[in-house]
Amino acid sequence: EAGVTQSPTHLIKTRGQQVTLRCSPISGHTSVYWYQQALGLGLQFLLWYDEGEERNRGNFPPRFSGRQFPNYSSELNVNALELEDSALYLCASREREGRETQYFGPGTRLLVL
Amino acid sequence: GQNIDQPTEMTATEGAIVQINCTYQTSGFNGLFWYQQHAGEAPTFLSYNVLDGLEEKGRFSSFLSRSKGYSYLLLKELQMKDSASYLCAVSPQTGFQKLVFGTGTRLLVSP
Numbered sequence: 111e112a113g114v115t116q117s118p119t120h121l122i123k124t125r126g127q128q129v130t131l132r133c134s135p136i137s138g139h140t141s142v143y144w145y146q147q148a149l150g151l152g153l154q155f156l157l158w159y160d161e162g163e164e165r166n167r168g169n170f171p172p173r174f175s176g177r178q179f180p181n182y183s184s185e186l187n188v189n190a191l192e193l194e195d196s197a198l199y200l201c202a203s204r205e206r207e208g209r210e211t212q213y214f215g216p217g218t219r220l221l222v223l
Numbered sequence: 224g225q226n227i228d229q230p231t232e233m234t235a236t237e238g239a240i241v242q243i244n245c246t247y248q249t250s251g252f253n254g255l256f257w258y259q260q261h262a263g264e265a266p267t268f269l270s271y272n273v274l275d276g277l278e279e280k281g282r283f284s285s286f287l288s289r290s291k292g293y294s295y296l297l298l299k300e301l302q303m304k305d306s307a308s309y310l311c312a313v314s315p316q317t318g319f320q321k322l323v324f325g326t327g328t329r330l331l332v333s334p
Contacts, residue, residue: 145322152325153312153322155322158320158321166320168321200265204319210253211256211271214258216264216265
């Protein structure tokens with residue numbers, strides 16, 4: 111069974127640009143979570159999508175946004191990139207009923223210059 | 224607020240046993256997770272504790288004390304491939320809303 115996949119694997123952008131990151135959950139998983147892992151910091155929760163709706167949001171500015179599609183895949187959009195947005199962005203998925211465990215994808219490493 | 228503490232780095236020798244501690248102070252508690260993350264790779268799920276006590280899974284065991292806000296991950300018969308970061312994470316709310324992570328413990332296993 112395929113795991114969580116993310117694209118692209120690496121990305122270089124300049125300040126002020128916009129970026130879109132993509133995530134495909136494990137087949138049968140309906141929830142998608144996004145986390146930011148900056149150098150030296152723990153994973154910080156960004157967003158949670160379930161059944162196409164945004165269910166919860168972390169302490170990030172509104173320029174971080176996303177959506178979930180009918181096939182449960184998800185996009186994370188970051189507008190007006192800042193240098194401190196340089197990080198590994200991880201997507202995780204979870205099954206629908208009663209299961210707490212989140213399974214992570216390999217991440218997208220974003221470098222903002 | 225949410226606070227999860229773990230040691231930054233640990234070293235151990237191949238074949239030995241190592242215990243990685245995690246203490247937490249969160250607004251709520253709905254379970255504690257341990258993940259392993261090799262450099263440049265995705266975190267992989269190791270264990271989930273929601274009740275007090277020890278959960279054993281092969282060479283890895285995880286312990287939880289909810290009253291003390293404390294957990295540990297025990298790795299036995301260490302192998303070189305166990306060199307990785309170990310992430311402690313708490314689910315602070317019901318409804319699977321998010322995980323709160325510590326900064327991780329980097330474990331280096333030497334021959």
